[in-house]
Amino acid sequence: MIDAEGFRFLEPFWPDLHETSRKAEQAGPQAPDLAAIRLRAFTESMVAHLWGHLDLPPQQTSQFDRLVLLEKGDLLDRRLLAKFHSIRRLGNNAAHNHPVTPAQVETMLEDAWSLGCWFCRFMRPDIEWFTPTRTPHASIGVGIQQDEAPESADRQSTASGPPSSIVPFPVDRIRRVREEVAKAMAQIDPRARSLRTRISMQDAFSEDLNVDQRGCLSALSDFLGDREQRLFLLKGYAGTGKTFLVKGITEYLAAQGRDFQLLAPTGRAANVMREKTGREARTLHGSIYDYSDLQEYRDGDADALETFKIIASIRSNRDQANTVYIVDEASLLADVYAESDFYRSGTGYLLQDLMTYMCFDHSENDRKIIFVGDPAQLPPVGMASSPALDPEYLRKHFNLSPIQYELKEVVRQKADSGLIRNVMPLRESLSKASFSSLTFEFGEDVARAHTDEVIPLYMAARGAGRQPIIITHPNAEAAAFNRAVREQLHPQKEFVTAGDTLIVTANAVVGGRFLANGEFVEVIHAEPVVDRRTLTLKQRNPDTNAVEEMEISLTFRDVDVAITLPDGTKSGINVKLLDDHLHRNEPGLSSIEQRALYIDFLKRHPDLRADKERVRRSLVLRQDPYFNALRAKFGYAVTCHKAQGGEWTDVVVSCPTGQDPRTAGYFRWLYTAMTRSSQTLHLVNPPEVRIKSVGEPWWRQTNNSGPPLSMTITEGLEELTGSSPQEQFRAGVLAKVRSLLVDTQVAIDDVAHHSYQEAYYLSRGVDSGRVNIGYDGKYRIRSITTPRTGNFEDELRQLFAPLLNHGSLGLPRADSVPNLGPTAPFLKELHDRLVPLLTAQGIIVTSLEELQWCQRYTFSRGDEVARIDIFYDGRNRIRSCMPLRPKSAAPPPPLLPQVMEILTMELAP
Numbered sequence: 001m002i003d004a005e006g007f008r009f010l011e012p013f014w015p016d017l018h019e020t021s022r023k024a025e026q027a028g029p030q031a032p033d034l035a036a037i038r039l040r041a042f043t044e045s046m047v048a049h050l051w052g053h054l055d056l057p058p059q060q061t062s063q064f065d066r067l068v069l070l071e072k073g074d075l076l077d078r079r080l081l082a083k084f085h086s087i088r089r090l091g092n093n094a095a096h097n098h099p100v101t102p103a104q105v106e107t108m109l110e111d112a113w114s115l116g117c118w119f120c121r122f123m124r125p126d127i128e129w130f131t132p133t134r135t136p137h138a139s140i141g142v143g144i145q146q147d148e149a150p151e152s153a154d155r156q157s158t159a160s161g162p163p164s165s166i167v168p169f170p171v172d173r174i175r176r177v178r179e180e181v182a183k184a185m186a187q188i189d190p191r192a193r194s195l196r197t198r199i200s201m202q203d204a205f206s207e208d209l210n211v212d213q214r215g216c217l218s219a220l221s222d223f224l225g226d227r228e229q230r231l232f233l234l235k236g237y238a239g240t241g242k243t244f245l246v247k248g249i250t251e252y253l254a255a256q257g258r259d260f261q262l263l264a265p266t267g268r269a270a271n272v273m274r275e276k277t278g279r280e281a282r283t284l285h286g287s288i289y290d291y292s293d294l295q296e297y298r299d300g301d302a303d304a305l306e307t308f309k310i311i312a313s314i315r316s317n318r319d320q321a322n323t324v325y326i327v328d329e330a331s332l333l334a335d336v337y338a339e340s341d342f343y344r345s346g347t348g349y350l351l352q353d354l355m356t357y358m359c360f361d362h363s364e365n366d367r368k369i370i371f372v373g374d375p376a377q378l379p380p381v382g383m384a385s386s387p388a389l390d391p392e393y394l395r396k397h398f399n400l401s402p403i404q405y406e407l408k409e410v411v412r413q414k415a416d417s418g419l420i421r422n423v424m425p426l427r428e429s430l431s432k433a434s435f436s437s438l439t440f441e442f443g444e445d446v447a448r449a450h451t452d453e454v455i456p457l458y459m460a461a462r463g464a465g466r467q468p469i470i471i472t473h474p475n476a477e478a479a480a481f482n483r484a485v486r487e488q489l490h491p492q493k494e495f496v497t498a499g500d501t502l503i504v505t506a507n508a509v510v511g512g513r514f515l516a517n518g519e520f521v522e523v524i525h526a527e528p529v530v531d532r533r534t535l536t537l538k539q540r541n542p543d544t545n546a547v548e549e550m551e552i553s554l555t556f557r558d559v560d561v562a563i564t565l566p567d568g569t570k571s572g573i574n575v576k577l578l579d580d581h582l583h584r585n586e587p588g589l590s591s592i593e594q595r596a597l598y599i600d601f602l603k604r605h606p607d608l609r610a611d612k613e614r615v616r617r618s619l620v621l622r623q624d625p626y627f628n629a630l631r632a633k634f635g636y637a638v639t640c641h642k643a644q645g646g647e648w649t650d651v652v653v654s655c656p657t658g659q660d661p662r663t664a665g666y667f668r669w670l671y672t673a674m675t676r677s678s679q680t681l682h683l684v685n686p687p688e689v690r691i692k693s694v695g696e697p698w699w700r701q702t703n704n705s706g707p708p709l710s711m712t713i714t715e716g717l718e719e720l721t722g723s724s725p726q727e728q729f730r731a732g733v734l735a736k737v738r739s740l741l742v743d744t745q746v747a748i749d750d751v752a753h754h755s756y757q758e759a760y761y762l763s764r765g766v767d768s769g770r771v772n773i774g775y776d777g778k779y780r781i782r783s784i785t786t787p788r789t790g791n792f793e794d795e796l797r798q799l800f801a802p803l804l805n806h807g808s809l810g811l812p813r814a815d816s817v818p819n820l821g822p823t824a825p826f827l828k829e830l831h832d833r834l835v836p837l838l839t840a841q842g843i844i845v846t847s848l849e850e851l852q853w854c855q856r857y858t859f860s861r862g863d864e865v866a867r868i869d870i871f872y873d874g875r876n877r878i879r880s881c882m883p884l885r886p887k888s889a890a891p892p893p894p895l896l897p898q899v900m901e902i903l904t905m906e907l908a909p
Contacts, residue, residue, distance in 0.1 A: 040091020
């Protein structure tokens with residue numbers, strides 16, 4: 001415990017800090033929540049004093065933003081920032097009615113006191129400071145122990161990843177500030193330098209967590225505390241709160257003084273991560289590869305100077321030995337060979353290079369990776385699945401046994417989202433590998449659209465200040481939509497102009513900056529004049545094997561573009577843009593165009609052709625603005641793979657046509673495209689998956705002029721909803737009789753209910769008759785009799801004979817066919833979707849027969865009966881249906897076309 005008035009040393013120069021800390025001390029462990037809130041205010045005031053003293057940028061006004069800037073600028077000491085973060089975190093919890101314990105308040109007071117000791121020495125090094133000693137609180141049992149090992153006075157850096165220039169200070173001033181921080185740290189009690197306040201991972205959240213999220217945090221906490229574990233897979237579908245948890249994890253790590261980095265496979269994904277966590281996020285390429293020292297590589301079998309690669313080596317990992325790397329959108333992480341025109345990053349295998357960068361084989365480090373991703377999204381191009389989210393792949397190729405946790409519960413805030421309601425069935429189908437059904441629920445935030453509405457929808461969203469995007473399947477369609485959008489945005493301007501949005505289509509190093517494939521940039525200025533060159537190259541025709549000459553035109557345009565830096569700020573750079581590529585439908589350059597760029601370089605530098613000039617040639621080539629011209633497309637409409645990892649407020653998805661939508665690939669594509677939306681989604685021509693009617697449509701010729709059903713039969717139908725045993729038995733007999741009379745042309749005219757007897761009045765043409773069905777107290781049918789004799793009556797007794805000794809004839813409810821329910825899960829699901837549609841029309845299922853590749857249903861309503869076969873294929877996909885033609889020539893009952901309409905128009909297969 002701090003001795004009474006332990007913060008008095010602050011009063012002469014910083015009375016506000018003294019007053020706040022004194023009140024926190026008074027509250028102490030007896031009023032822990034109040035004390036925590038006051039200590040948070042104490043550290044906020046202290047950081048404000050530091051801000052003014054260091055003359056830091058005024059735009060950062062929140063405590064969180066200021067601490068993040070101090071952290072990334074590497075101005076203070078890791079232990080100091082951990083104390084600031086932990087006090088802020090617990091103070092926030094107390095303010096949000098999450099209780100803080102007396103023990104936590106005691107450690108917060110100790111950390112606040114040690115911050116004060118350091119602060120006064122840093123701010124006023126001209127004064128010789130004497131501060132009171134500390135003694136532990138008797139009841140809490142925490143505090144500095146006399147035999148406790150002292151902490152080193154050496155400043156602990158907060159820098160992580162590649163060098164950053166986030167603080168706008170000269171290098172000499174930054175070095176001087178760091179020295180002053182270290183000097184002040186060296187003057188305080190060595191035992192007071194370490195962090196005292198320890199929080200749990202759940203303490204890092206002020207919000208209430210669901211059971212699923214708490215389970216995930218428990219698994220993560222165990223993982224971070226286990227030196228033997230290297231890899232954690234945090235999986236979760238859309239709406240389960242993955243990014244929300246990531247933000248809390250970063251808060252926890254910062255409060256514990258543990259280094260971490262936020263990484264993503266694409267620039268857009270890194271920007272989304274930065275926006276949602278408030279912390280710097282980088283691309284994987286920019287973090288693990290060294291683009292400042294590119295090397296030229298030549299294949300031993302290369303032909304002259306025309307085949308080569310420029311290689312960016314894997315950066316040497318100088319991060320803290322216990323750094324935690326959080327990689328978002330891990331489903332995009334590929335492990336297949338990839339190169340971009342003349343450039344290659346590392347070995348060309350991104351996942352493999354990331355593992356190399358981690359140095360997991362060195363036992364002295366405790367580095368860890370948390371892969372965060374959605375297993376339902378599209379896998380990397382060229383791969384059948386996402387290797388970074390596949391435990392078996394990671395075990396086989398990297399000898400790593402990851403811990404994994406999959407979030408499945410949609411968070412409360414997202415539960416009512418129309419987007420989530422629409423992607424949930426896609427997710428479930430992917431998890432069950434069942435793709436027979438595809439339906440959509442349209443409403444306010446998810447709407448159907450036609451092709452001619454795409455551009456108006458995009459322009460309306462853009463005009464309202466939102467962030468729209470159009471997502472397509474083929475590149476050609478994206479190019480067409482881009483042209484249409486530009487006609488609206490920049491009429492009469494065919495070529496790129498200021499205000500255009502571009503998407504980078506190939507990794508590039510421009511002006512010393514790495515631009516990742518898929519990164520979006522904004523055009524600030526575009527030169528109206530282009531630099532066009534034409535080269536004649538020879539190429540062998542693959543069909544004729546003859547060598548042919550081809551003219552290749554290369555067009556370059558100078559443009560200034562704004563790129564987003566890891567801290568979220570914008571930076572402008574001048575680049576050469578490959579203008580021809582910008583306007584074409586093809587996604588990339590052809591091999592002969594790539595060759596032409598190199599030949600053009602050699603023509604401009606003939607002195608570098610000689611083999612002895614190889615080193616100088618490589619150096620000049622890396623800096624040549626034409627050879628390194630930016631490959632980009634307009635970024636208003638993009639393919640789904642390019643959009644992956646990004647998020648926009650308004651997403652217009654042009655659904656693919658001309659292919660079977662009931663496949664895993666289609667479902668995965670659609671799921672990925674739809675989940676790019678954060679607010680509004682429009683589906684353009686969404687696929688209509690319906691059961692097809694096959695065979696001759698004989699059943700459409702209905703005859704509705706027949707006599708109406710008798711009142712007794714109608715009343716009998718009403719009894720189908722009864723719940724007493726007798727009512728259920730009577731309904732069961734009626735259903736069974738109907739099935740026995742199928743294809744006989746015998747009609748039920750009336751049914752009379754007597755004691756232990758059902759009397760059926762029947763007719764066929766001019767013949768009529770009555771059948772008495774007798775049953776006992778256990779509802780077992782004991783007799784079938786006819787009051788009269790004759791040929792028609794004899795036939796009726798034979799037809800009704802199967803009822804004898806038939807017991808347990810319960811209600812043949814539409815949702816429960818007695819003893820004849822579907823056996824296969826996908827057929828059961830179909831049946832369960834069909835039942836409510838039938839029930840709403842007063843139709844029941846009276847029998848179901850399972851045949852090979854077919855379900856034979858018998859439907860009835862009143863005395864109408866219809867039999868329909870529903871067919872499915874070897875992939876458990878419902879394909880078609882066909883009514884069974886009765887033997888008689890009588891017209892089909894009105895029931896049949898009505899059931900067919902339900903099956904083909906209303907039922908989702």
